[in-house]
Amino acid sequence: MTERERTSPGRRALLGAAVLGTAALGMTGKAAATERGTGGPGGGRGGYRDLPVPTVIGHRGASGYRPEHTIGAYQLALDMGAHIVEQDLVPTKDGHLVCRHENDITGTTDVAEHPEFASRRATKEVDGVPLTGWFTEDFTLAELKTLRAKERIPGTRQENTLYDGRWEIPTFEEVLRWADREGRRRGAPVWLYVETKHPTYFRSLGLGLEEPLARLLRRHGRHRENSPLILQSFEPGSMRRLAKLVATPRVVLLSGAATRPWDFVEAGDPRTVADLVRPEGLKWMASFAQGIGPTLDLVIPRDAAGQLTTATTLVRDAHRQGLILHPYTQRNENSFLPAEFRRGTDPAAFGDAFGALRAYFETGIDGVFSDHPDTALLAAADFARN
Numbered sequence: 001m002t003e004r005e006r007t008s009p010g011r012r013a014l015l016g017a018a019v020l021g022t023a024a025l026g027m028t029g030k031a032a033a034t035e036r037g038t039g040g041p042g043g044g045r046g047g048y049r050d051l052p053v054p055t056v057i058g059h060r061g062a063s064g065y066r067p068e069h070t071i072g073a074y075q076l077a078l079d080m081g082a083h084i085v086e087q088d089l090v091p092t093k094d095g096h097l098v099c100r101h102e103n104d105i106t107g108t109t110d111v112a113e114h115p116e117f118a119s120r121r122a123t124k125e126v127d128g129v130p131l132t133g134w135f136t137e138d139f140t141l142a143e144l145k146t147l148r149a150k151e152r153i154p155g156t157r158q159e160n161t162l163y164d165g166r167w168e169i170p171t172f173e174e175v176l177r178w179a180d181r182e183g184r185r186r187g188a189p190v191w192l193y194v195e196t197k198h199p200t201y202f203r204s205l206g207l208g209l210e211e212p213l214a215r216l217l218r219r220h221g222r223h224r225e226n227s228p229l230i231l232q233s234f235e236p237g238s239m240r241r242l243a244k245l246v247a248t249p250r251v252v253l254l255s256g257a258a259t260r261p262w263d264f265v266e267a268g269d270p271r272t273v274a275d276l277v278r279p280e281g282l283k284w285m286a287s288f289a290q291g292i293g294p295t296l297d298l299v300i301p302r303d304a305a306g307q308l309t310t311a312t313t314l315v316r317d318a319h320r321q322g323l324i325l326h327p328y329t330q331r332n333e334n335s336f337l338p339a340e341f342r343r344g345t346d347p348a349a350f351g352d353a354f355g356a357l358r359a360y361f362e363t364g365i366d367g368v369f370s371d372h373p374d375t376a377l378l379a380a381a382d383f384a385r386n
Helices: 003-007 009-023 029-036 071-080 115-120 158-163 172-186 199-204 210-219 236-243 262-267 279-286 314-320 353-361 373-385
Strands: 055-058 084-091 097-099 122-126 129-133 191-196 229-233 250-254 291-294 367-370
Touching: 055 071, 055 373, 071 084, 071 172, 071 373, 084 172, 097 172, 097 210, 172 191, 172 210, 191 210, 199 236, 199 262, 210 236, 229 236, 236 250, 236 262, 279 314, 291 314, 353 367, 353 373, 367 373
Parallel strands: 055 084, 055 367, 084 191, 191 229, 229 250, 250 291
Antiparallel strands: 084 097, 122 129
């Protein structure tokens, strides 16, 4: 065995998955909360309140090891033991919901290699940002199914390119069926974390996301308060709309402090994320959501050198309003880690992700989105024992 084989991310992923059965997977939600000394806000009330704490969410699946938002990435995240597997939803021209991080599929599919779609290349403005490429809303589902997924950041995750072309773009209904099958096979429900992407933009095109999503949730019995699914969006208005359609738990995602949700921009609402993370903003979100998903930098800011500073009061303030916190996104590579946890000079090499995760868990967050769920699970198990 070569040194590269011993240390490659793909091999570490499989080794990590092999030990999780005795490390993290045996820690139930109540047990983990007991060892931490807290059940979180409203612990023990069923549904999402009884998830393990810290909860590990497979961000776009196990996207650190497979091209994101593919059945391969979702399956690997589940096999590694992720407590929840995430999907982002965008619509097709004919109204189907498919799993892509963005409607711009230029960098995550082989669409540029299809001469029959060359004329579909377009320049659009999505949430105020001009983009040139190919967009899901310009394709029927049948057309999208002729494409294949590929690694979004091949310069950082070269090993993932091995799987380019292996999987197609899944529909959300296909993911629901997959989750139902896996749940029956495992004897436990498979939790999903579902984001509506650019909902105001798509509604302006006559492709509203919330209504077809609610129909699918009801069809698969995931529309109830204790269903094994959490909804999320960067637009509070999308969560408020879904609150009228289904009882499924909801989370408001929060970007940088100076940013504004796009539905606020469209409506002329002057509030920024900095306003929303203040007690009065948190109280407002608690009136229609059960949690927030802030950037990790809103939990512990970084200084000009990229090092962690002092934690904010966000965790305490959100918990006082009964909100759970699932920040995003933990990644193992040096280029994504706080400066003090980077190791060596290769930005694509793995740094001290365990040290970074420990610092975030110590703030009292209820979970974390991770591209590398095996790492986050081991870190969560270590934290729960200490």
